[in-house]
Amino acid sequence: MMEELTSKQQAVLEFIEARARQTGFRPSLEDVRRHFGFNSLNSVVVYVRTLERKGYLPQPDLIKGTPATPSLMIPVLGTVAAGTPILAEENIEKWIFVTPPTPSTADYFGLKVKGDSMIDEHIVPGDIVVVHKQQTADNGDIVVALFGDEATVKKLHEGDDGIFLMPANPAYHPIPVTSDVSIIGKVVGLVREHLS
Numbered sequence: 001m002m003e004e005l006t007s008k009q010q011a012v013l014e015f016i017e018a019r020a021r022q023t024g025f026r027p028s029l030e031d032v033r034r035h036f037g038f039n040s041l042n043s044v045v046v047y048v049r050t051l052e053r054k055g056y057l058p059q060p061d062l063i064k065g066t067p068a069t070p071s072l073m074i075p076v077l078g079t080v081a082a083g084t085p086i087l088a089e090e091n092i093e094k095w096i097f098v099t100p101p102t103p104s105t106a107d108y109f110g111l112k113v114k115g116d117s118m119i120d121e122h123i124v125p126g127d128i129v130v131v132h133k134q135q136t137a138d139n140g141d142i143v144v145a146l147f148g149d150e151a152t153v154k155k156l157h158e159g160d161d162g163i164f165l166m167p168a169n170p171a172y173h174p175i176p177v178t179s180d181v182s183i184i185g186k187v188v189g190l191v192r193e194h195l196s
Contacts, residue, residue, distance in 0.1 A: 003054045012036065012047045013056050020073035026097055057097075073097055076110035076128055077151070096191060098130050107133055110191065111144055111151060118142070118153050120168035123190065129153055130189035135182070142187040147175055153187065 005013065015035055019027040027035075029044045038044055051057035078093035096110055110128040121142065123129065129144065137143045139158040144151050145165055154165035154175065164174040165181065175181065 002056060005051075005054065005056065009047060009050060009054075009056075012044075013051055016048075016051075016057065020095075020097070026073065072108070074108045074110055074130070076112060078112050096128065098189060098191060108188075109133065109185070111153065113153060117167040117169050117172045118155075121155065123153060123168070123187075124192075126192075128191040129187045130191060131185035132188045133185045135184070137183055137186045143183050144185045144187065145175075145177075145181055145183050147181050151184065156183070 012032060015032065016027060019031065029041050029048070032038075032044045032047070033041055036044075048057065073095050075092040076094050076096055077091045093112060098108070098110070109131050111131055113123055113125055113127045113129060116125055118124075123142075129142075131144050137156050139156060141156050142153065143156050143165070144153055146152075147165070152165065152175070154167055156177075157164045157166045157174070163177040165177060166174050
């Protein structure tokens with residue numbers, strides 16, 4: 001259970017979340033300082049670090065191999081229901097801050113990993129893969145594909161014997177890419193919130 005917030009901490013959190021929803025970006029420290037009339041940026045840093053420490057505000061540098069700023073708010077899908085648009089509201093579990101390679105929130109989403117089929121690529125259950133929306137990918141890319149009723153994370157393999165979605169766990173079998181399989185994005189990062 002997360003620690004309770006003071007009324008001022010709650011106000012700062014609500015301002016940051018509202019700005020992120022409006023613009024797709026987390027506001028700058030200076031924006032927060034001006035909005036609340038703080039005398040120094042140090043006051044803002046204390047509030048932001050407290051919100052991060054208490055678990056209300058994810059740190060924006062959790063995405064593997066990218067700088068900490070600027071951060072972008074993207075939707076995280078828990079599951080993808082068949083027949084609904086990928087970012088349909090019923091598919092969205094929560095929103096997180098990340099630092100994607102390009103600054104357009106419409107181009108990215110997160111997907112919560114449920115199985116262990118990509119464990120040899122260090123993608124484990126509970127991870128959130130950050131996905132760039134695209135319908136094509138290169139050989140060797142880790143992709144998210146719709147297969148039947150589910151979204152699956154696999155490595156794309158093109159060979160003489162065809163195109164396959166390859167697991168990174170010998171307990172699972174490759175999935176041949178046929179007309180009922182469609183690539184919906186390329187994995188560009190990873191967020192691990194469940195550190196143990």
